[in-house]
Amino acid sequence: MNAFIQNILVITALILAVVFLVRKYIWKKKKPKKGCGGNDDCGCH
Amino acid sequence: MSKQINVALIGNPNTGKTSVFNALTGLNQKVGNYPGITVEKKEGVCKLPRGLKAHIIDLPGTYSLNASSLDESVVIELLLNQNDKDFPDIAVVVTDVENLKRNLLIFTQIKDLKIPTLLVINMADRMSYKGISLDIAYLEEQLQTKIALTSTRKKIGIDTLKELIANYKEVPSEPCLDIAQIDANYFENLRKAFPNQLLYKLWLVITQDVNFGKTDRKEFDAVADFKTKSEGDLKRLQQKETIKRYQYINNVLKKGQTIDATQAKDLRSKLDRVLTHKVWGYVIFFIILMALFQSIYDWATVPMDMIDSAFAFLSEWTKDHLPSGAFTDLLSEGIIPGLGGIVIFIPQIAFLFLFLAILEESGYMSRVVFLMDRVMRRFGLSGKSVVPLISGTACAIPAVMATRNIESWKERLITILVTPFTTCSARLPVYLIIIALVIPDGSFLGFSYQALTLMLLYLLGFGTAVGSAYILNRILKIKSKSFFVIEMPNYKLPLFKNVFYTVVEKTKAFIFGAGKIILAISIVLWFLASYGPGENFNSAENIIAEQYASDNLEEEDLEHKIAQYKLEHSYIGIAGRAIEPAIRPLGYDWKIGIAIISSFAAREVFVGTLATIYSVGSDDEETIKNRMAGEVNPILGGPLFTFASGISLLLFYAFAMQCMSTLAIVKRETNSWKWPVLQLVIMSVFAYVVALIAFQLLK
CATH class of the missing domain: 3.40.50.300 (P-loop containing nucleotide triphosphate hydrolases)
Structure with missing residues (x-):
């Protein structure tokens, strides 16, 4: 049982890690632009 | 009236x-x-x-x-x-x-x-x-x-x-x-x-x-x-x-x-005359740089060793006190050593940003920009390129974005292309650990060889950026001109609060920015290093027991041999050995090859990756530095990290374009894939060739 839970935890951690890396470097989610008045596309708005 | x-x-x-x-x-x-x-x-x-x-x-x-x-x-x-x-x-x-x-x-x-x-x-x-x-x-x-x-x-x-x-x-x-x-x-x-x-x-x-x-x-x-x-x-x-x-x-x-x-x-003018003098200005800047790097080494060593030992202890404690199993191994061999590989650099990073914040706050940094403007003009760039190049010492991403105030497209493009050569803070962990391993103790004119090497690497990065700019200026046939105006702020005593906030903010951004990536990569690497396909991996115990049956090895040695064999036949071992022929001429083994590939996500991942790979299957309470020092060259038999392979690795990291985020920002700023792809290919080939020559000459 202990080994089973540990394996589940490892697989969960692995899936989360892979999803995080894929979303960070491969499939990026576009951030909606906030209307703060800035329009210079400097990334700080 | x-x-x-x-x-x-x-x-x-x-x-x-x-x-x-x-x-x-x-x-x-x-x-x-x-x-x-x-x-x-x-x-x-x-x-x-x-x-x-x-x-x-x-x-x-x-x-x-x-x-x-x-x-x-x-x-x-x-x-x-x-x-x-x-x-x-x-x-x-x-x-x-x-x-x-x-x-x-x-x-x-x-x-x-x-x-x-x-x-x-x-x-x-x-x-x-x-x-x-x-x-x-x-x-x-x-x-x-x-x-x-x-x-x-x-x-x-x-x-x-x-x-x-x-x-x-x-x-x-x-x-x-x-x-x-x-x-x-x-x-x-x-x-x-x-x-x-x-x-x-x-x-x-x-x-x-x-x-x-x-x-x-x-x-x-x-x-x-x-x-x-x-x-x-x-x-x-x-x-x-x-x-x-x-x-x-x-x-x-x-x-x-x-x-x-x-x-x-007035005092400000008198100071300006000295600090921006065409000879003394550079001498003073050089001395300040030397003092900065010497201090990073002298003051950060003790806390760095303490953090390193604490992570080694934590890793061992986790293994001893948590129920044995795959997740405990992931924690003790993957996540903790991986995170340790970044946390140990907090003192150096904090000291670097402390000194930079003091120089900035005091008004001296503007004088440095003015000084450098003279140098830049000789290489076909305006003083406006100095700001991105100097801010590139923190990170190339905001530095590339800072080129937006350069009106001339040619100068802006050249600055974007050469900025990744300047030594960013992500290179610092790689430099610090390799220098500590391969540069001997000793000093020259009161400055340690290690601090001198670090400073030379910073100068090398800046020099390569400027040299490349000169070449690009000759190659790129775009006509445009811009001029540079800088308003020198008054000299003032740095405000403790401002300096403190800068250090905390920048260190936090470095640790948390890289920390999440390192955590994720450590988990993936640990998995790839702990599991493998086929008979070789699954029957490693039997194969090694048969192979060394006549040698009467002690149990500890036998376990070590099994762990090594399993690692070599794990998923990552197979991938690493596939690329090994390409990196062996540079003095690296497959584990360094894997670290180089994973550090393409971010350079600072290099140390964490090696820490994770070296920890898998090991029961010793060892610090990262000691594990790396104990690695043996599989071909030559001696230490893996020698002077020749260390210098080769330092030069590789000085020149290689090991940062996906920078490439993405270059694509965005130039609105074309042409420039980031060219940047990646040219910098990688150049890094490989220089590292190859260095190893072959020094080995």
């Missing part, structure tokens, strides 16, 4: 305008508010020669007549409304003798409204300290005005100013600039639509959204013949206007003002 002369005191903030107002009015002043708004209105009465009196309004400080705040709109509202009871008979523009160029912008704008305008050049007592001399007659002629040279601190020139105000009818009201120059067609149409109005006044009305008395903005829409421009086009015309004005001011000041820095006597 004679009519009072209406005088408007106008000027940039911090020119001493209020001091001039106080000197003119004494106690005859009152403070109120402009109707309907909370902007303070200061007015007073001044006694002039021949029994005349002036009603003086101290208008809020403003840089130009292009209003961006309520304070500034008050100034424009008054100057555009001739029916206002306070409309000035004469405008008095107060300027600071040290910032005459910038302060004259608003002067030329008021002149163009055809309001008689006097020029007060204040703080005149600073002229001798600053080595400034003025040709007043020439300036009066060119600017078509009368000038009062004043110093409210030394009580100089106030009587002259009073005399000039009393004779305000003699002050010319000719404009400085013909506004129609900036777009002939547009202004011709405007003139036809409103033939009785002053052209510059109309232009200000169009571009300002202010409430100015009887003229109503809606009037423009009612005139069918005249089509106004879009907001973007109007802004472009405003920029053109500002450039024209500065060109005019530059031409006037070229002859009318002389600044001889060698004659300046």
Whole structure:
């Protein structure tokens, strides 16, 4: 049982890690632009 | 009773305008508010020669007549409304003798409204300290005005100013600039639509959204013949206007003002003369850099070792106290060593940012930019490229974005392409651990070899960036020009609070930014290193037991052999050995190869990756540094990290484009994949070749 839970935890951690890396470097989610008045596309708005 | 002369005191903030107002009015002043708004209105009465009196309004400080705040709109509202009871008979523009160029912008704008305008050049007592001399007659002629040279601190020139105000009818009201120059067609149409109005006044009305008395903005829409421009086009015309004005001011000041820095006597000028000297400036900068790197090594070693040992202990403790199993192994062999590989560098990173923040806060960094401008020009870049290159020591991403203020596309592109060569903070962990492993103890002129190596790597990065810029400048056939203007801030003692916040913010960004990536990569790497396909991995115990059956190995040695065998036949081992032939000539084994590939996500991942790979299957409580020092070269048999392989690795990281995020930002800034792909290929090939030559020569 202990080994089973540990394996589940490892697989969960692995899936989360892979999803995080894929979303960070491969499939990026576009951030909606906030209307703060800035329009210079400097990334700080 | 004679009519009072209406005088408007106008000027940039911090020119001493209020001091001039106080000197003119004494106690005859009152403070109120402009109707309907909370902007303070200061007015007073001044006694002039021949029994005349002036009603003086101290208008809020403003840089130009292009209003961006309520304070500034008050100034424009008054100057555009001739029916206002306070409309000035004469405008008095107060300027600071040290910032005459910038302060004259608003002067030329008021002149163009055809309001008689006097020029007060204040703080005149600073002229001798600053080595400034003025040709007043020439300036009066060119600017078509009368000038009062004043110093409210030394009580100089106030009587002259009073005399000039009393004779305000003699002050010319000719404009400085013909506004129609900036777009002939547009202004011709405007003139036809409103033939009785002053052209510059109309232009200000169009571009300002202010409430100015009887003229109503809606009037423009009612005139069918005249089509106004879009907001973007109007802004472009405003920029053109500002450039024209500065060109005019530059031409006037070229002859009318002389600044001889060698004659300046104040402390700031004396310091500037030394710190920006063409020889001593560089010597001092070099010494400061040396002291910085020496301190990073001397002060950070103790906390670094403590953190390293703490993570080794934590890893061992986790293994001993948590129930044995895959997740415990992931924690003790993957996540903890991986995170340890970044946390141990907190002291060095914090010290680096501490010194940089002190240099920035004290005002010295602007002098460095000025110094470097001289060097950059020889390599075909302007001083504006210096800011991105220097900020690249923190991170190439904001540095690439900082190139946006370079007007010349060619210079901007070259700066974008060469900035990743400067040593960013992500390279620091790689440099620090490799230097600690392969550079011997000892010192030269009091500076340790390790600190010297680190400084040489920083200089190498900067030198390569500048050298590449020179080559690119020759290769790229794009014609464009830009110039560089920097305003030197005053020297000041750094504020502890500012320095502290900078250090905390930057260190936090470094640790948390890289920390999440390292955590994820550690988990994936641990999995790939702990599992493998086929018989070789699954029957490793049997294979090793058979292989060493006759050697009577001790249990510990046998376990070590099994762990090594499993690692070599794990998923990552198979991938690593596949790329090993390509990196073996550089002196690296497959584990370093895997670390290089994973560090393409971010360079600082390199140490964490090695820490994770070396921890898998190991039961020892070892620090990262000791594990790396204990690695054996599989081919030659000696230590893996030798002087030759270490230097090769340092050079590889100095030149390779190991950062996906930087490539993404280069793509965004150049709006093309061509440049980031070229950057990646050229930098990687160059890094490989240099690392190869270094290893082959030094081995």
